[in-house]
Amino acid sequence: MGKTLAEKIWADHVVTSAQGEPDLLYIDLHLIHEVTSPQAFDGLRMANRKVRRPDLTIATEDHNVPTLNIDKPIADPVSALQVETLRKNCAEFGVRIHSLGDVEQGIVHVVGPQLGLTQPGMTIVCGDSHTSTHGAFGALAFGIGTSEVEHVLATQTLPLKRPKTMAINVEGKLKPGVTSKDIILAVIAKIGTGGGQGFILEYRGSAIRALSMEARMTICNMSIEAGARAGLIAPDETTFTYVKNRPHAPTGADWEKALAYWQNLQTDADAKFDQEVFINADELEPFVTWGTNPGQGLPLNSVVPDPKSFKDPVEISAAERALQYMDLKPGTPLKQIKVDTVFLGSCTNGRIEDLRSAAAILKGKKINPAITMLVVPGSARVRVQAEQEGLDQVFLQAGAQWRSAGCSMCLGMNPDQLKPGERAASTSNRNFEGRQGKGGRTHLVSPLVAAATAIKGTLASPADL
């Protein structure tokens, strides 16, 4: 019997395996940032250990950094100390770092692909659950905790039990105005926040093949919201074209060797997945979440659901709690929900294509005066490119704020936070209670819906303008 893509990449990285023990997996690339690494470096120091492969490790500052006045010292002393600790640790252990102000600084999952460090067939880890993003290249990429960060720093390996595999088949053609964000929100609504637990997801089918690399990253990014540590897409010409000529892409004879290897990175025709899910792309509509977990989503044309309409008692109580937190009444059309803030950014939707698609809607228009809109590029380089294309002027003239790169309001760790009771349409990945600020309410949307909502003041798609 053949192998799935995930099984092939796994097999190519097993250092050693023994009956009754987890496999020891080699890690090709380790991305680090300020929040989940300080205790890991402390652990190394206490045990008098080195970073085994600084040449396979790279750091950036993203989670807690401000997106305003980045030329000045970080105002919050606790955040400043955390960033300073990362800089000191990288200097002490010889790890490359891109700090605030550097053109390669940005959200770790935007930086890796941009530099060409993310390539097909690799194992990639980071102390961040959205590491699944890199799976878009046909890499096995997943988030790890700080103990595992220390393990990878010390040994460049991780002991892991091989997950099962699940195929997410998305066949058909997306309608105009429907994006990869809508695909993944529909997938999570279908299989639930726990549906992918214990699995590596492989996104397949004609609708996936038709997507750009950046759109694929949006899908893989949110695999974790379905409970799967990793999600991937087989590499193809779209992938190879994207990687070629990037700073760390192989060149010359190495490129040819790499390409020959990458072209074999596909699930065999006779391979069996442990589970399969089918989604019809023709039928998808712009999707939006109404609740407090990413599985609580519906097409934008729907109404807020009645908790009693769910079968499972756990789902009923979760929906009741969610509607109370979100201050929503069953039966309200989603398009009547007024928002205060629109956030365009994050490792899910903070890339140049995301900014372009939102700018195309906002061009020559003004956002609703009741709305605050933050546009936060995923990396400093994305910001530079957007400015070269004049996108910053489109956003500014529409009345939005143009910020510097970072995770920003996606997780509200820096000053970019919702106030209690404020409601956001957000292109990020999590609508958890208080995620974007204590008491803040989040509706997850695509960049197109974010832009249309900013103009209209209520949840809207470009077709509603």
Place this chain on the structure above:
Amino acid sequence: MDKFIAHSGTAIPLRRSNVDTDQIIPAVYLKRITKSGFEDGLFAAWRSDPNFELNQSKYQGATILVAGPDFGTGSSREHAVWALQNYGFKVVLSSRFADIFRGNSQKAGLLTVILAQNEIEDIWLAIEKDSTTQITVDLNSRNVEFKDATGNQRKLNFEIDDYTRWRLMEGLDDIGLTFTKIDKVENFEKSRQGFKPQTIPVKS
């Protein structure tokens, strides 16, 4: 890491599903660079509610958290595990844990035990009826023991893979275990494909 053989204590019911790691500890509390002091941030948004279970005097001193399904979803922050440990929890029981959270807990020595949802319900009923109910979680025999709300002594079996169980019972550090196989890592590195990227040139 401390050895974990068995633990007995009282428990707190947390009747909510999908308690994600942003609920366990919000991002604004993640700025510390140590592994201690995170108890202040534990369930921060709910701690101001006097009815929240952690605030009820009858549950003070509890060391076992009995959670709803899909506990620990979301972010990979191990701070969520540290916050639970810093507060005093030794064990979390749930019918379903998120993968990364469970992995982190097993590295840090917080025992996460999976029971069926109807068994979790029985434990909730027992501790809500009598908050002094003693629960014993025995990793050696893989059992959870308690007296249920109807007065019956219950012994529930749970599954945990042999390797993790052994590692927790011995209090072994994973990194130390991997160093015993470091020659295999060296061999693997010799056979890695030459076209794989490097972040910086290797120092000679």
